[in-house]
Amino acid sequence: MAMQTDVDLAILGGGAAGYSAAIYAARANLSTVVFEQAMPGGQITTTDIIENYPGITSISGAELGMRFQEHAEATGAETRYVSVEAVSHNEDGSFNLSYDAGTKLTAKALIVASGAVPRPVGFKGEDTYKGRGVSYCATCDGMFYKDKQVFVIGGGNAACEEGLFLTNFASHVCMVIRRNDFRAPQGVVNRVLAHEKISVKYETSIVELSGDALPSTITFRNNATGTCYNEEFKPGSFGIFVFAGTDPVTCLVTDFVDLGRDGGIQTDESMATKTPGLFAAGDVRSKRLRQVITAASDGAIAATSAYEYIKAL
Numbered sequence: 431m432a433m434q435t436d437v438d439l440a441i442l443g444g445g446a447a448g449y450s451a452a453i454y455a456a457r458a459n460l461s462t463v464v465f466e467q468a469m470p471g472g473q474i475t476t477t478d479i480i481e482n483y484p485g486i487t488s489i490s491g492a493e494l495g496m497r498f499q500e501h502a503e504a505t506g507a508e509t510r511y512v513s514v515e516a517v518s519h520n521e522d523g524s525f526n527l528s529y530d531a532g533t534k535l536t537a538k539a540l541i542v543a544s545g546a547v548p549r550p551v552g553f554k555g556e557d558t559y560k561g562r563g564v565s566y567c568a569t570c571d572g573m574f575y576k577d578k579q580v581f582v583i584g585g586g587n588a589a590c591e592e593g594l595f596l597t598n599f600a601s602h603v604c605m606v607i608r609r610n611d612f613r614a615p616q617g618v619v620n621r622v623l624a625h626e627k628i629s630v631k632y633e634t635s636i637v638e639l640s641g642d643a644l645p646s647t648i649t650f651r652n653n654a655t656g657t658c659y660n661e662e663f664k665p666g667s668f669g670i671f672v673f674a675g676t677d678p679v680t681c682l683v684t685d686f687v688d689l690g691r692d693g694g695i696q697t698d699e700s701m702a703t704k705t706p707g708l709f710a711a712g713d714v715r716s717k718r719l720r721q722v723i724t725a726a727s728d729g730a731i732a733a734t735s736a737y738e739y740i741k742a743l
């Protein structure tokens with residue numbers, strides 16, 4: 431018996447991945463619903479300017495997010511502005527998405543595009559100065575620190591790679607490492623240590639960032655001695671990049687997928703997970719580069735795979 435559902439395809443998350451998937455799915459004539467709990471556009475709405483999406487020299491994150499949503503809805507996809515509270519998998523292979531304390535939608539296939547959230551380190555002022563001196567993405571924001579000093583928090587591979595990348599812009603890069611050594615492969619550590627623009631503060635944490643509209647004081651703690659000290663700067667003359675990892679938002683589907691070492695959902699090249707009909711796209715996947723363009727690419731592939739899956743039912 432044919433599967434009876436409310437829609438063909440449900441998409442969990444209205445970011446770059448979710449809306450890209452929606453555009454491909456709706457254009458393939460699948461009835462498609464996108465669930466979005468916050469601003470359409472996802473993480474990019476938290477950044478002022480996107481300057482690395484092909485064909486668009488410069489655009490605000492909020493504007494790009496709105497364009498994704500308008501484009502998807504113009505092709506026939508629907509957005510429901512709710513938070514999905516639970517996902518279940520029925521015996522016939524369809525999926526239930528529950529929201530608004532009991533409302534359910536059933537779909538033949540599901541694309542999980544719920545994104546990832548940068549992991550904060552938790553110093554005082556971190557949230558206040560997010561986007562105004564505190565960043566979680568060197569690829570995105572590095573060029574705004576041209577000829578300025580930057581501090582990179584973290585001693586892992588990402589922190590080292592991003593610290594090296596930031597030397598392309600910054601006048602100086604100071605790596606701030608909690609312990610007395612890096613936790614990265616020796617090859618990349620050697621490149622960091624040999625770089626003329628990079629210095630390292632070992633056994634050090636940032637405990638506070640303060641100032642007025644823009645930050646001007648960093649309070650460091652020497653973890654070996656417990657001593658705290660301040661460094662003062664001209665407001666806006668420096669930045670702090672935090673690379674404490676990202677947390678993919680997988681909580682609703684952990685029973686149906688395998689997770690990679692970075693906590694992201696493992697998929698094959700067609701964005702399929704281990705559960706038939708369940709696909710993942712964007713930052714929620716286990717992947718190397720978390721950017722708008724890779725999220726959009728994943729979404730297009732996932733929707734194409736979902737279409738093939740549904741047609742074969």
Ligand SMILES: Cc1cc2nc3c(=O)[nH]c(=O)nc-3n(C[C@H](O)[C@H](O)[C@H](O)COP(=O)(O)OP(=O)(O)OC[C@H]3O[C@@H](n4cnc5c(N)ncnc54)[C@H](O)[C@@H]3O)c2cc1C
Nearest residue numbers: 443445446447467472473477514545570712713720721722
């Ligand atoms: C500050 C910052 C600046 C950045 N700048 C750039 C840049 O300049 N260029 C670039 O290419 N990339 C940039 N990035 C990275 C880029 O934003 C991400 O790679 C991209 O947005 C990932 O898209 P996504 O659709 O996979 O996930 P997201 O954008 O995270 O979207 C996921 C969506 O799912 C929704 N969601 C999650 N759970 C639920 C639920 N239960 N119910 C309903 N909705 C749910 C969320 O609300 C969110 O809107 C930046 C990231 C940050 C944090």
